[in-house]
Amino acid sequence: MTRLAQGQPRPGRGANLPKIGALNxxxxxxxxxxGEGGAGDRMVPxxxxxxxxxxxxxGAMAFLAVFALALTFATGRLADRWAEGLARTMTxxxxxxxxxxxxxxxxxxxxxxxxxxxxxxxTVSQEEMQELLLPWFGPDMPVDALPIPRLVExxxxxxxxxxxxxxxxxxxxxxxxxxxxxxxxxxxxxxxxTRLRSLGWMSLGLIAVTAAGMISLAAQAxxxxxxxxxxxxxxxxxxxxxxxxxxxxxxxxxxxxxALGGALLGMLAIAALPDMDQAGTFLTGLGFTGASWLxxxxxxxxAAGIAFLATRRAAIxxxxxxx
Amino acid sequence: MAGQPLIEMxxxxxxxxxxxxxxxxxxxxxxxxxxxxxxxxSGSGKTTFLKLLTGELTPSTGRITAFGRxxxxxxxxxxxxxxxxxxxxxxDPQFLDHLPLVENIALPLTVARQPxxxxxxxxxxxxxxxxxxxxTLPPALSGGERQRAALARAVILSPDxxxxxxxxxxxxxxxxxxxxxxxxxxxxSGKTVLLATHDLNLIRALKPMVAARVLRIAGxxxxxxxxxx
Numbered sequence: 001m002t003r004l005a006q007g008q009p010r011p012g013r014g015a016n017l018p019k020i021g022a023l024n025x026x027x028x029x030x031x032x033x034x035g036e037g038g039a040g041d042r043m044v045p046x047x048x049x050x051x052x053x054x055x056x057x058x059g060a061m062a063f064l065a066v067f068a069l070a071l072t073f074a075t076g077r078l079a080d081r082w083a084e085g086l087a088r089t090m091t092x093x094x095x096x097x098x099x100x101x102x103x104x105x106x107x108x109x110x111x112x113x114x115x116x117x118x119x120x121x122x123t124v125s126q127e128e129m130q131e132l133l134l135p136w137f138g139p140d141m142p143v144d145a146l147p148i149p150r151l152v153e154x155x156x157x158x159x160x161x162x163x164x165x166x167x168x169x170x171x172x173x174x175x176x177x178x179x180x181x182x183x184x185x186x187x188x189x190x191x192x193x194t195r196l197r198s199l200g201w202m203s204l205g206l207i208a209v210t211a212a213g214m215i216s217l218a219a220q221a222x223x224x225x226x227x228x229x230x231x232x233x234x235x236x237x238x239x240x241x242x243x244x245x246x247x248x249x250x251x252x253x254x255x256x257x258x259a260l261g262g263a264l265l266g267m268l269a270i271a272a273l274p275d276m277d278q279a280g281t282f283l284t285g286l287g288f289t290g291a292s293w294l295x296x297x298x299x300x301x302x303a304a305g306i307a308f309l310a311t312r313r314a315a316i317x318x319x320x321x322x323x
Numbered sequence: 324m325a326g327q328p329l330i331e332m333x334x335x336x337x338x339x340x341x342x343x344x345x346x347x348x349x350x351x352x353x354x355x356x357x358x359x360x361x362x363x364x365s366g367s368g369k370t371t372f373l374k375l376l377t378g379e380l381t382p383s384t385g386r387i388t389a390f391g392r393x394x395x396x397x398x399x400x401x402x403x404x405x406x407x408x409x410x411x412x413x414x415d416p417q418f419l420d421h422l423p424l425v426e427n428i429a430l431p432l433t434v435a436r437q438p439x440x441x442x443x444x445x446x447x448x449x450x451x452x453x454x455x456x457x458x459t460l461p462p463a464l465s466g467g468e469r470q471r472a473a474l475a476r477a478v479i480l481s482p483d484x485x486x487x488x489x490x491x492x493x494x495x496x497x498x499x500x501x502x503x504x505x506x507x508x509x510x511x512s513g514k515t516v517l518l519a520t521h522d523l524n525l526i527r528a529l530k531p532m533v534a535a536r537v538l539r540i541a542g543x544x545x546x547x548x549x550x551x552x
Binding site for chain 2: 042043046229231234237240319323
């Protein structure tokens with residue numbers, strides 16, 4: 001007896017589908033270097049719109065990724081520099097009338113000379129003070145006339161001095177002197193730099209996710225536009241991986257090429273920024289140093305990996321719909 | 324004594340979702356080297372019947388075996404491998420329009436990762452009378468040329484079985500006979516051929532040329548046609 005027929009096109013059989021999550025380095029490499037124009041690649045027509053979309057998207061994302069990477073490295077360096085540099089110095093501020101301040105500064109220097117953990121101590125000169133205040137008061141302000149405290153800068157040695165003892169001694173011998181170990185403003189700065197570095201990594205992650213989404217959309221558009229091609233290939237006995245491979249190779253190569261162009265442009269733009277040594281500020285420090293210039297060159301490889309996975313996933317999903 | 328059938332259907336039924344049973348209780352055994360016509364009025368299920376054999380459709384009940392393998396047990400790669408052992412010619416054959424004809428005909432070799440034997444390919448194109456169209460893009464071909472190209476593509480992997488679904492539906496009488504002769508030649512070379520057509524005159528014209536059985540789909544069942552044909 002014939003059961004009520006519920007026939008339908010042969011569905012995809014999940015158990016027999018290839019694993020789509022796995023990144024096969026051999027296939028990825030093949031996608032990057034195998035020649036365009038082989039019969040396998042020619043199975044898929046070149047579609048200008050999606051080709052340009054993938055090239056531009058991966059190029060733009062790589063360009064942005066270079067800056068995000070530079071930001072990450074710069075904030076990392078900044079955090080390290082602030083943490084390390086400020087931890088190696090302390091300041092003693094002497095707030096006293098001019099005629100007394102010089103004598104108290106000398107006394108402080110004497111005390112510091114006897115204090116273990118202090119490698120060097122010096123009074124910050126009037127010229128240096130003027131230079132420090134120049135950005136706020138301008139060149140015409142008579143700084144001499146201002147009640148500016150004397151500053152003594154300490155460079156620390158080893159673990160530094162016993163801060164509590166030093167503070168007690170200063171309090172007893174030079175009551176106008178106040179020790180500042182920079183903790184109060186060093187910690188927020190280091191925290192800010194560390195958070196900026198985290199934001200840089202998050203930006204890189206977002207760029208990767210956005211690139212994957214865009215490439216996936218472009219791949220889906222291409223797969224939809226080539227539905228007829230895929231059906232013909234299935235009917236003549238092409239395996240899913242053979243069909244998917246033709247799309248994956250093309251998109252992987254395009255993404256890698258676009259990202260390479262974008263990364264190189266980004267590196268040129270970074271290199272064109274003012275030298276960080278000239279001003280030493282955060283923005284001019286946005287760049288790569290030494291071997292870190294190699295990091296942006298990894299971006300095209302990551303872009304290729306992202307395109308490989310995104311296209312492969314989109315292709316296998318699409319193929320499941322075709323018997 | 325007959326050998327193992329290439330294709331065997333056992334109590335196969337099929338119906339489209341929500342459409343009731345289109346075909347039911349089908350029994351069939353295609354012996355190697357045989358030639359079968361499959362006839363029946365339009366809409367009787369000839370195309371559906373062929374799609375069941377190629378794994379494009381899954382039967383509601385029953386069992387289909389091809390080359391000794393149960394189709395229900397084949398995965399997608401298994402179905403793809405099965406199709407490489409079958410050459411299929413559709414009424415409206417589809418090609419990759421961006422590739423020249425010669426590459427379209429050689430496409431099954433590409434997907435099967437087999438090398439192209441250029442002299443054999445040229446010979447095949449000459450056999451179907453398309454020697455001068457190697458670089459022609461498919462949209463520029465006439466209906467008859469497309470059918471012959473489809474036949475060349477269907478047999479390039481030297482399949483054991485050739486299925487043809489109304490291949491002459493859009494052709495004039497002369498072109499239809501030319502295509503039929505190619506199918507008869509294939510059968511004489513040992514290939515098993517199943518030709519679906521509603522054109523009884525075509526069957527009558529071919530019967531003297533080939534020892535064929537005629538199957539008729541009627542009332543949702545496949546029957547061996549009588550002497551009225």
